[in-house]
Amino acid sequence: MARDDDTATPDSTGADEQLLVLPDDLRHELKEPMGPIETDANVLLKTVDGPLIAVGDVVTYHFLRAGHPPDVAVVDERTKRQTVDEEIRETVTESTHLEAVNPPAEISAEVIEALLEGIAREEPTTILVEGEEDLIALPAIVAAPEGASVVYGQPDEGMVHVTVTDDHRAEMRALLERFEGDTERFWELLESANGDE
Incomplete structure (x- = not known):
């Protein structure tokens, strides 16, 4: 796959540059669904209005x-x-x-x-x-446009549907700030994309 590495740092980490690592004390929080759970894709799709x-x-x-x-x-x-x-x-x-x-x-x-x-x-x-x-x-909720739907699986329960709002973005930003690693670089990547629009 062709990649544009202009934004990559010139070190040995290369393409799989580690940005954030999930700390152990956050694991239990992420087990809680971030939105309503649905088991039927057709029913869920009726509530999707946007990307x-x-x-x-x-x-x-x-x-x-x-x-x-x-x-x-x-x-x-x-x-x-x-x-x-x-x-x-x-x-x-x-x-x-x-x-x-x-x-x-x-x-x-x-x-x-x-x-x-x-x-x-x-x-x-x-x-x-x-x-x-x-x-x-988590970063998908931050990066997605207002009103987009981010859907992920909740093991043995169904599909969690998050309709992106400013409140959801703020919640995810606060959560991601608690990760270990290079949060500054992480936000630079996300914000460079938002600045291009």
């Missing part, structure tokens, strides 16, 4: 089966730490547009760049993550 960002293979699969490809889908070929079954894997990765490395319990510069590129594109975009996509819902 749709899906984080997770099973969530993405349900939207594709409902005939509504997400504007951005972030998948990693896994669910609940296990490899997804072959039908789901083939369905969600059939049209992969971008790839990014994102280690478990981290948010990398590469995945943020891919997310921002996906949001900026006119056509539906699938991002295949090598590693784990679980935390990407």
Whole structure:
């Protein structure tokens, strides 16, 4: 995949530059759903009014089966730490547009760049993550436009639907500020995208 590395720092970390790491004391907070939970994709889609960002293979699969490809889908070929079954894997990765490395319990510069590129594109975009996509819902809520829907999977419960508002963005910013790592660089990446619009 061709990448524009003009914004990358000239050190040895390269494409998988680590930005943020989830601290242990935040893990329990992230288990709480950030919005209403729905089990039926068709019912959820009736409440979507604006761009749709899906984080997770099973969530993405349900939207594709409902005939509504997400504007951005972030998948990693896994669910609940296990490899997804072959039908789901083939369905969600059939049209992969971008790839990014994102280690478990981290948010990398590469995945943020891919997310921002996906949001900026006119056509539906699938991002295949090598590693784990679980935390990407957080920066997606910050980066998505007002009124967009960010949907992610809640294990054994269903799909969590967050309709992006300023309040949600502020909540996610406060949460992300509590991560360990280079928060300054993280915000620079997100804000450079917002400044380009």
